[in-house]
Amino acid sequence: MEYLKVVEAYQKIQATTKRLAITETLVNLLKETPPRIIDKTVYLTQGKLHPDYEGIELGMAEKLVIRSIAAALMIEPAKIEVGYKKEGDLGTAALQLFQSQKIAKLSSGKLTIERVYDELDRIARVSGKGSVDSKIKGLTEILSQASPEEAMYITRMAMGRLRLGVADMTILDALAIALGGGKNNRPLLERAYNLCSDLGYVARVLAERGLDALKEFQVTVGRPIRPMLAERLNDPQEILDKMGGEAAAEYKYDGLRMQCHSSIGSVKLFSRRLEDITSQFPDIQGLVRDGGRAKEFIVEGEAVPVNLETGELLPFQLISQRRGRKYELDRMIEEIPISFFAFDVLYVDGVDYTQRPYPERRDKLESLIKIQGERLTLAHQVIAKSAEKMEDFMEHAIEDGCEGIVAKSIKPDSVYKAGARGWTWIKYKREYKSEMQDTVDLTVVGAFAGRGRRGGKYGALLMAAYDKKVDVFRTVTKLGSGFKDEDLEKLQKLLEPYKIPHKHARVDSKLVPDVWFVPAVVLEVAGSEITLSPIHTAAWDKVRKDAGLAIRFPRFTGKYRDDKEPEQSTTIEEILEMYHKQLKKVKEQSSTA
Ligand code: AMP
Secondary structure: OEHHHHHHHHHHHHHOOOHHHHHHHHHHHHHHOOHHHHHHHHHHHHOOOOOHHHOOOOOOOHHHHHHHHHHHHOOOHHHHHHHHHHHOOHHHHHHHHHHHOOOHHHHOOOOEHHHHHHHHHHHHHOOOOOHHHHHHHHHHHHHHOOOHHHHHHHHHHHOOOOOOOOOHHHHHHHHHHHHOOOHHHHHHHHHHHHHHOOHHHHHHHHHHHHHHHHHOOOOOOOOOOOOOEEEEOOOHHHHHHHOOOOEEEEEEOOOEEEEEEEEOOEEEEEOOOOOEOHHHOHHHHHHHHHOEOOOEEEEEEEEEEEEOOOOEEOOOHHHHOOOOOOOOHHHHHHHOOEEEEEEEEEEEOOEEHHHOOHHHHHHHHHHHEOOEOOOEEEOOEEEEOOHHHHHHHHHHHHHOOOOEEEEEOOOOOOOOOOOOEEEEEEEEEOOEEEEOOOOEEEEEEEEEEOOHHHOOOEEEEEEEEEEOOOOEEEEEEEEOOOOOHHHHHHHHHHHHHHEEOOOOOOEEOOOOOOEEEOOOOEEEEEOOEEEEEOOOOOOOOOOOOOOEEEEEOOEEEEEEOOOOOHHHOOEHHHHHHHHHHOEEEOOOOOOOO
């Protein structure tokens, strides 16, 4: 089929102001397209060559596209640059230059959809030595046979900027009308799309094998499933009411969502946007490969940076340092270790679990995953039947470095709704957050034994603020980050003389460390925020009943405050004041992870 047909449809789409006219134009185009190339036509219309997860992208550099146009028209590149500057769009500049060359009539109708698609695909894939010349040569060849209008769209495609503004959902509508027996069958098409995230493939199956084949569509290992999303509420009672009085409450880990597809030892990882991110996370790949009791499975979970010496979760931002890295990956894997918290299972050995209720999926997940310490484990979960229980779980979640909780329906209809945001998952995040701008000086009152590289040394220190009124040290954080090797050695010696076999009488703590100290050593600590805490005793009952305040993501700044007496540590009043002063409403950000 002629490429011109596609171009004519694009022109109509761009000329109209009516949504329905877009669908109608697409319906006509799809009806006319032979089934064999309908996938290519759909990808081109999306401005792509393949589904996103395959990661094959067009996006030739401007300079190369200019050189190709120049070669096709046999003019100087400078002439094209002038037109580009004037129009601001290289496609429009190409259109005008091709028109002025008066070759429109001669060329139109020569190019087929296959020819354009296959050449663009070759250009997208070619790499290594000589690839620049090869890309220019390929693009020049198709442009030489193009009409001005075709040249405009080919130019835009080559740069990866087609920008027709046609939504996937509009293409699904058009497919349903053109080939699926009418718009009322659209949900069937959408279901198939949600299960494979590949619109071209859905179109081709529909065109070649009909609607029944789409009904039979199955989850397939290797093809990412469009992720289920959560609604948001800020009142635990309201959440419970929506879910019929009880729900599974889970920690909402703040990391990177990953969908892991494992097939006989080979693992692929997809991001929430369904990009293939396998090569960036060989550590997670290994964990998943060895971590499932099945030949083939698909699990979802959150990857979170972790301090392996203390088991603490670390701020999400750290993981972004791992993204997009090709070099030094080994060093990054060591420096920023990541834990994987599995929270759903979609497929195991021939069984599609997406249609099973959540409790059954969670049971399957528990029997599937071989827990490997804190590296590979399941999302922490409780069944909550009261708002109090949910609120308490929320505080523990924040204390443990999470963003909040996700409540999940456990009713019989709690299936995995691929690609949909619904009330079967409700996230509950904090509305307010107290960002910490200043450092504080805290007194060491206890220590926890280290693990891994910190075996035999202290892993984390229990730190306290001073309650002046009653002369008591109340705990406010567990400090495990920011220590260099020399600090660990030094602290061991520094604290040795203050060791005591029980809690000091002037210390108020709910936590029981491995070693207690006489309050004596003061350290400077930075943190990301001050949060309510069910564990730390600083400002207990002051902001909320049965909760104290804690410093989240604490870090030793490197400063030993040996100039300060413990009684000169930051006071509880100061921590309270910081909490109130720095309280800000948390913006609703659509999480990109
Ligand atoms: P949202 O993306 O805003 O709809 O919130 C849901 C996101 O929370 C998911 O995309 C996951 O990345 C993340 N998340 C963290 N922990 C969990 C969990 N236990 N269950 C579901 N999602 C989780």
